[in-house]
Amino acid sequence: MxxxxxxxxxxxxxxxxxxxxxxxxxxxxxxxxxxxxxxxxxxxxxxxxxxxxxxxxxxxxxxxxxxxxxxxxxxxxxxxxxxxxxxxxxxxxxxxxxxxxxxxxxxxxxxxxxxxxxxxxxxxxxxxxxxxxxxxxxxxxxxxxxxxxxxxxxxxxxxxxxxxxxxxxxxxxxxxxxxxxxxxxxxxxxxxxxxxxxxxxxxxxxxxxxxxxxxxxxxxxxxxxxxxxxxxxxxxxxxxxxxxxxxxxxxxxxxxxxxxxxxxxxxxxxxxxxxxxxxxxxxGFLLLGGKKLSKSGLTQIHPEDLIGEFGIDGFRYHFLRDVSFGPDSDFSYEQMVERYNTDLANTLGNLLSRVITVVGKKCNGVAPGSQADSPLAELAEKTVNIAAEAWNSTAPSVALDATWHLIRETNAYLGESEPWKMEEGSAEVSAVLGTALEVLRLAAILASPALVNTAPQIWQAIGLEGSPTDNVLDLDYKWGQYQGGAQLTAIEPLFPRIKPQA
RNA sequence: GGCGACGUAGCUCAGUUGGUAAGAGUGCUCGACUCAUAAUCGAGAGGUCGUGGGUUCAAGUCCCACCGUCGCUACCA
Known part of the structure; x- marks a missing residue:
């Protein structure tokens, strides 16, 4: 160790x-x-x-x-x-x-x-x-x-x-x-x-x-x-x-x-x-409108002011994903809202919601397990490698970017496959949803350093016990570990969209 | 003054040791879908890679100059 x-x-x-x-x-x-x-x-x-x-x-x-x-x-x-x-x-x-x-x-x-x-x-x-x-x-x-x-x-x-x-x-x-x-x-x-x-x-x-x-x-x-x-x-x-x-x-x-x-x-x-x-x-420094945030400056933004609106995980995700470690970086409220809505609400939160709903409609609410062959298997395995290398070189934004790339591809895969049009209980529908669930499982693990509170919620929403950090992540990850069999129930949106304040 | 960093699509940024016809996300336009958090999927428009030279068969990627922004310059959290 x-x-x-x-x-x-x-x-x-x-x-x-x-x-x-x-x-x-x-x-x-x-x-x-x-x-x-x-x-x-x-x-x-x-x-x-x-x-x-x-x-x-x-x-x-x-x-x-x-x-x-x-x-x-x-x-x-x-x-x-x-x-x-x-x-x-x-x-x-x-x-x-x-x-x-x-x-x-x-x-x-x-x-x-x-x-x-x-x-x-x-x-x-x-x-x-x-x-x-x-x-x-x-x-x-x-x-x-x-x-x-x-x-x-x-x-x-x-x-x-x-x-x-x-x-x-x-x-x-x-x-x-x-x-x-x-x-x-x-x-x-x-x-x-x-x-x-x-x-x-x-x-x-x-x-x-x-x-x-x-x-x-x-x-x-x-x-x-x-x-x-x-x-x-x-x-x-x-x-x-x-x-x-x-x-x-x-x-x-x-x-x-x-x-x-x-x-x-x-x-x-x-x-x-x-x-x-x-x-x-x-x-580097966090800049505000191109100006340095200094302790003697007037532009003091306190974390407490932001977590009320974005939540703890929204706050953490923004700084880990949007700030490239090293260079100076511009902080803006608008960008923080955009990042939250795009990555957390639309891409991840929405994927979870739609998958659970389709499992409810096409699988009687029982989650299908992932199968060995999936069009996303190779990308998922590569994503783990990229994330590991990124964290090792102190580049959280790269690790999270790779993880979200996988999640976006999963949304696209659902769009192409259209499981909601497939026959209820069919092998095809199980294959598609099993893939999406394996990605959600893996994403909960890979995102857990940032989404400390919501990653376990995702984990449980897809019917898994405990939390994504309970087991050591094998860096030689192999696709297809989602077991299935759990009864899934609809949840409230994990990251409700944020309407920017004027 | 000296030393150093940076300047790539509207925005935020990727672009290893120079080499398939410049990338991603977002934003914008159009179309599709309606399982889903007014979400999602597809297509498209959009860049003289700060400017001007040079090296090379080949440069965003090396060298020089210039312009712009910024940092450090000996005890500045």
Whole structure:
């Protein structure tokens, strides 16, 4: 049994969940479900990033402690994931004691290995960004992001010797760990420009993980946050499973944090004597009318607003099917409606309805089993192969597209065969309907990572026990496993068509 | 300025290492059907593959230039 460890970024608790977070997390959840479906042992991790000056300050503004501030927002994330049927195996919080312990151990290890040294840093500091800026970065003396004045800060810092890892990073990047390839070349570009050592601690704040060898310092929030990925699987706890999970690690990230995940993080791991991640899968931004959805932007769309209209599965299906993993993608309400009506209502939902009705009229309601020979057998077997390959390369849209191609072909097959015109109880009518039912059975399985709630409903509507995920999917799928014999009864439309709001 | 990405039917996008007469879905037009969620099926219209050069027997697919959009440019979640 193979292991599969998939992570999302941990989300900063100053930000409430929006569809950008949901996209990444839904994709990770679907990947986790696919791997479970094919029999892998899966660990799916998400969580929240809770340290840093911004949390400290907004807590003060709200009259809360930083921990209370973090608790409140962290809860909103976990509630949102529950609302979307996202089921992580772990929800990690960087304020957990086990994380502080892991951070201390990993960075101490790096220090022992000679890659952390003391230095000092002074510069223009923007509180909003929690970052230093050079004079050239400033716009009229203000932070270029927040357009507010910066503060001059000078502090003793510990520095990570990032510069020592240029060659090894180049080698790792060239090994194909970063996908898609275009993002790997972006990471390579960063390395090729030359890497300076980076400051990884702060003395100016105390809301963070304390540096074990110098209690005046806390780690800069990024260097604490990244370590969550190894905390969760037992780094520093002598966990016998740590090495196995880590050897199969897959980070899903947005392109905005590529530098940290594709350069700094692997270098930190190397410095600590660990392997870099097996894969980093980088996706683009969701755009709204061609503009970037940013947390400081006004265009915040919350998942809760959409699931009321599209349902959990409608929401998940849209993001998994319509967004090609990698490039930027335009989000629009109209497209979401169109996708829902076309694929879910017209193609899949309607196929289920018409098949059940014809079984009722021509087979006395008793479902015929699928037969060995069917014009759709070859396509169905090919579809499983395409889907498997697509999920393996983190391309949910390709997997679902292939699955829906099969469903569309089944609608066309019914149109040609016209079973409703055939003689009741005849061999022909059984053959045609048996084919359609086998496709529905298979489609329920293949769509289950996206349609987590409706796939089991399809399964039961065609008279099967349990749910499509009860058994491991054999990737060497052979046509003709639908048994038949069940009494089918009409159901309410699975995906009622949506009339777009004006 | 430097580096990089992208620009394929109205829309959203596929197009492996260059090679059968450019694809899919959707939308549109026409027709069919009426088992079905005003659904379904068929046919059709629709593209100088950003522009201009070049390499090649052959380029959407490689090279150069240009135009347009966007990202990164050293600690920007």
């Amino acid at each position: 193979a292991k599969f460890y998939v992570t999302t970024p941990i989300y900063y608790v100053n930000d409430v969940p929006h569809i950008g977070h949901s996209y990444t997390t839904t994709t990770a959840d679907a990947l986790a479900r696919w791997h479970r479906l094919v029999g892998d042992e899966v660990m799916f991790l998400t969580g929240t990033d809770e340290h840093g000056l911004k949390v400290q300050r907004s807590a003060e503004e709200n009259g809360l402690t930083p921990q209370q501030q973090a608790d409140n927002t962290s809860k909103r994330f976990s509630q949102t994931w529950t609302a979307l049927s996202i089921e992580p195996d772990q929800f990690i919080r960087t304020t957990e004691p086990r994380h502080h312990e892991a951070v201390g151990k990993l960075l101490s290890k790096i220090k022992e290995n000679g890659y952390i040294e003391k230095g000092s840093y002074a510069g223009n500091y923007c509180v909003g960004c929690e970052a230093y800026y050079t004079d050239a970065d400033l716009v009229e003396g203000n932070c270029p992001i927040h357009e507010r004045p910066v503060e001059w800060l000078e502090e003793d810092n510990y520095f990570f010797k990032l510069s020592a890892f240029e060659d090894r990073l180049r080698e790792w990047i060239n090994s194909g760990a970063i996908r898609p390839a275009g993002k790997a070349s972006e990471a390579l570009g960063i390395v090729e420009l030359g890497l300076d050592d980076v400051s990884i601690t702060r003395t100016s704040i105390d809301w963070g993980v304390q540096v074990p060898w110098d209690e005046d310092h806390v780690f800069y929030v990024w260097y604490d946050a990244l370590i969550n990925y190894v905390t969760a699987i037992g780094y520093g706890q002598d966990s016998p499973e740590f090495a196995d999970w880590w050897a199969n690690s897959h980070h899903l990230i947005g392109k905005d944090i590529l530098r940290f995940h594709c350069v700094y993080w692997p270098a930190m791991l190397m410095a600590a004597g660990l392997e870099p991640p097996k894969h980093v899968d980088v996706h």
